[in-house]
Amino acid sequence: MTRPAIYLDHNAASPLLPEAREALVAALAHTGNPSSVHAHGRTLRDIIDTGRAQVARLAGAEPRQVVFTGSATEAITQAIVGGARAFSAGAVVVSAGEHAAAEKAADATGLPVWTIGLDGEGRIDLDQLAPLLARADAEGIVLLVALHWVNNETGVVQPMGRINAMVGPTRHALFIDAVQALGRLELEFAASAPDMMAVSGHKIGGPAGIGALLVKGHADAARLIPGGGQEQGRRGGTESAALIAGFGAAAAAGAYDGAAMRALTGLVEEGLRALAPDVVVFGSGAERTGNVVNFAVPGLRNATAMMALDLMGLSVSSGSACSSGKVGASHVLAAMGVPRELAECALRVSFGWNSTEGDARAFLAGFETLLSRHRRAGKAA
Numbered sequence: 001m002t003r004p005a006i007y008l009d010h011n012a013a014s015p016l017l018p019e020a021r022e023a024l025v026a027a028l029a030h031t032g033n034p035s036s037v038h039a040h041g042r043t044l045r046d047i048i049d050t051g052r053a054q055v056a057r058l059a060g061a062e063p064r065q066v067v068f069t070g071s072a073t074e075a076i077t078q079a080i081v082g083g084a085r086a087f088s089a090g091a092v093v094v095s096a097g098e099h100a101a102a103e104k105a106a107d108a109t110g111l112p113v114w115t116i117g118l119d120g121e122g123r124i125d126l127d128q129l130a131p132l133l134a135r136a137d138a139e140g141i142v143l144l145v146a147l148h149w150v151n152n153e154t155g156v157v158q159p160m161g162r163i164n165a166m167v168g169p170t171r172h173a174l175f176i177d178a179v180q181a182l183g184r185l186e187l188e189f190a191a192s193a194p195d196m197m198a199v200s201g202h203k204i205g206g207p208a209g210i211g212a213l214l215v216k217g218h219a220d221a222a223r224l225i226p227g228g229g230q231e232q233g234r235r236g237g238t239e240s241a242a243l244i245a246g247f248g249a250a251a252a253a254g255a256y257d258g259a260a261m262r263a264l265t266g267l268v269e270e271g272l273r274a275l276a277p278d279v280v281v282f283g284s285g286a287e288r289t290g291n292v293v294n295f296a297v298p299g300l301r302n303a304t305a306m307m308a309l310d311l312m313g314l315s316v317s318s319g320s321a322c323s324s325g326k327v328g329a330s331h332v333l334a335a336m337g338v339p340r341e342l343a344e345c346a347l348r349v350s351f352g353w354n355s356t357e358g359d360a361r362a363f364l365a366g367f368e369t370l371l372s373r374h375r376r377a378g379k380a381a
Helices: 018-028 039-059 072-086 100-108 126-139 160-167 241-253 258-275 302-311 331-335 357-380
Strands: 066-069 089-095 113-116 142-148 173-177 196-200 211-215 292-296 346-350
Touching: 018 039, 018 241, 039 066, 039 196, 039 211, 039 241, 066 072, 072 089, 072 100, 072 142, 072 173, 072 196, 072 211, 089 100, 089 126, 100 142, 113 126, 126 142, 126 160, 142 160, 160 173, 258 292, 258 357, 302 346, 302 357
Parallel strands: 089 113, 089 142, 142 173, 173 196
Antiparallel strands: 066 211, 196 211, 292 346
């Protein structure tokens, strides 16, 4: 199978940065176990320590606060399931726009899950959070509040300052899914309110199969895999020095250019509105990261559009790539009040470190062709 010519799905996974590939391959040349005390083991331990420091720097964390995991999903599960146990939580609070990993982890705690909604632009409705905090205080229970910083489907940035102010000073625990925020927004984990925060390697140009949970000292007990005491006893299992090296190199590269990304999404949105005046861009009235356009043209189903664009060599998505390959209506858009028939037309274009203006213009040309076919088919019917 030939590789698609143009990749426009960076929110699912960003291509491996050259720096990350070089670091990963270099680490693979070393033999041993990083927990061994001999020279081979110490070499791998040094590689891991370097990667830990690089990830910590990008996240505004201290190196000792970085716990490497096998994925962001594992980090999210450790934070929510392990965190619920560690903090003796009586209920978990999530938003209706959380990633499936957070939703399923909340269900797996066996605790009551209290869900707060989104507004029409995709922002978490924090007016619904205050009464839940008050209710928990009245009932004498601790809440684990688990919310995302940036929505993976729409790119909408949540009001983190307000979330921190509402939960941080309380006795309740706060976990933030920062997978789509790392490298795109300024993270200051060490100095901010969250007790735990999850990040991922392959969203920033690192390899897949490596994530991290950032934890503050009082959250150290939020563990799921005891194992042999690796990661300072916070996550068992032999660390992959190569994957950590790649993640660290990607973090150090700082390849995300917000201004360049906003120029590309601006070009796409302007072009879409010219091609289809009835296009709807979701979350357009909210703050967004600037690298995502989630849109729909009424009547043009996403399943049909994605297949047609794929045949043109254009890789786009309909939303999260972590829903078993399903194409259809998004739960995020449903929570925003988007009618199902329109949500089933939603497409997501997301840019990253190697995206160019040519990619954006090629997408618009392909979409123009797709629209022309769609309109001709409609007239023929």
